[in-house]
Amino acid sequence: MKCYGVIGYPIKHSVSPAMHNAAFRHEGIDAIYLAFEVRPEDLKYAVLGARALGIKGLNVTIPHKESILEYVRPTGIARKIGAVNTVAVERLEGHNTDVYGAMRALEEAGVNPEGKIALIVGAGGAAKAIAFGLAERNATVIVTNRTESRGIKLADEVRGAGDCIFHPYSRLEELKGRVDILINATPVGMRGFESKLPVPESIVENVVVFDTVYNPMNTPLISLAKKRGCKVVYGIDMLVFQAVEAWKIWFGFEGDAGVMRDAAIKALLQLQ
Numbered sequence: 001m002k003c004y005g006v007i008g009y010p011i012k013h014s015v016s017p018a019m020h021n022a023a024f025r026h027e028g029i030d031a032i033y034l035a036f037e038v039r040p041e042d043l044k045y046a047v048l049g050a051r052a053l054g055i056k057g058l059n060v061t062i063p064h065k066e067s068i069l070e071y072v073r074p075t076g077i078a079r080k081i082g083a084v085n086t087v088a089v090e091r092l093e094g095h096n097t098d099v100y101g102a103m104r105a106l107e108e109a110g111v112n113p114e115g116k117i118a119l120i121v122g123a124g125g126a127a128k129a130i131a132f133g134l135a136e137r138n139a140t141v142i143v144t145n146r147t148e149s150r151g152i153k154l155a156d157e158v159r160g161a162g163d164c165i166f167h168p169y170s171r172l173e174e175l176k177g178r179v180d181i182l183i184n185a186t187p188v189g190m191r192g193f194e195s196k197l198p199v200p201e202s203i204v205e206n207v208v209v210f211d212t213v214y215n216p217m218n219t220p221l222i223s224l225a226k227k228r229g230c231k232v233v234y235g236i237d238m239l240v241f242q243a244v245e246a247w248k249i250w251f252g253f254e255g256d257a258g259v260m261r262d263a264a265i266k267a268l269l270q271l272q
């Protein structure tokens with residue numbers, strides 16, 4: 001039996017084992033996917049230990065997505081954005097499938113970002129992946145962030161890939177009616193965090209709303225967007241499609257998105 005897994009800290013609420021194990025069963029693949037809690041100071045030993053133990057593939061989550069670059073060789077978009085969420089362990093090769101996951105979630109919802117104005121709230125790993133993906137697809141990206149210096153830095157980095165500017169978090173109301181796609185890439189709205197909107201209510205109008213938060217699925221932002229008749233894109237779909245893409249790296253074909261989505265939703269319900 002082959003072994004795969006996810007490393008993060010903390011990790012106990014991850015729904016990735018449920019998603020991948022359900023898809024393994026569905027495909028008849030003799031493999032198991034486990035969640036490994038890895039403290040930051042142990043990351044090197046976890047990566048090299050995984051290879052020594054014959055673990056085939058790893059997903060990587062908070063807080064290791066950037067620090068793992070010391071131990072794996074980033075390829076493709078992972079090199080460009082400096083963040084890895086999937087590792088082909090034998091080759092110690094790092095990939096970023098978050099970008100694909102977010103772009104595919106938009107595509108599946110019928111949203112083509114080309115020529116659109118997209119506002120991304122946040123400047124962490126998720127925001128960075130989405131900002132690069134959208135800029136490469138010829139959207140105009142506006143980054144906003146609570147800590148202005150981080151937001152400005154991200155906008156500067158993304159500008160190499162396409163159109164990107166920073167807009168102050170305290171002046172978001174100025175963007176009312178000027179944005180086509182609104183993306184929350186902060187934990188605001190996540191279970192255990194502040195259950196509130198990450199943006200002023202007034203800008204949630206005539207806009208596609210993509211909330212990367214997936215627990216709960218119906219965040220305060222998604223609920224308001226639905227009430228106002230906006231098209232919504234769920235964080236769970238980004239999660240599913242980054243997993244689907246990880247299978248292409250590990251197995252050469254996509255995991256079954258429907259099976260993974262059902263398993264993720266079931267696992268989320270069990271966490272409540």
Ligand SMILES: NC(=O)c1ccc[n+]([C@@H]2O[C@H](COP(=O)([O-])OP(=O)(O)OC[C@H]3O[C@@H](n4cnc5c(N)ncnc54)[C@H](OP(=O)(O)O)[C@@H]3O)[C@@H](O)[C@H]2O)c1
Binds near residue numbers: 122
């Ligand atoms: N669906 C998926 O597959 C997927 C994948 C990855 C992440 N996510 C979601 O994206 C979220 C962010 O992940 P990440 O990896 O980018 O985290 P991160 O690197 O820690 O970044 C967090 C961002 O959120 C901002 N933030 C945190 N608390 C805030 C608050 N109370 N008000 C306003 N802004 C706040 C931070 O602003 P400062 O710079 O001011 O601290 C920072 O920009 C996660 O919580 C998760 O829900 C989803």
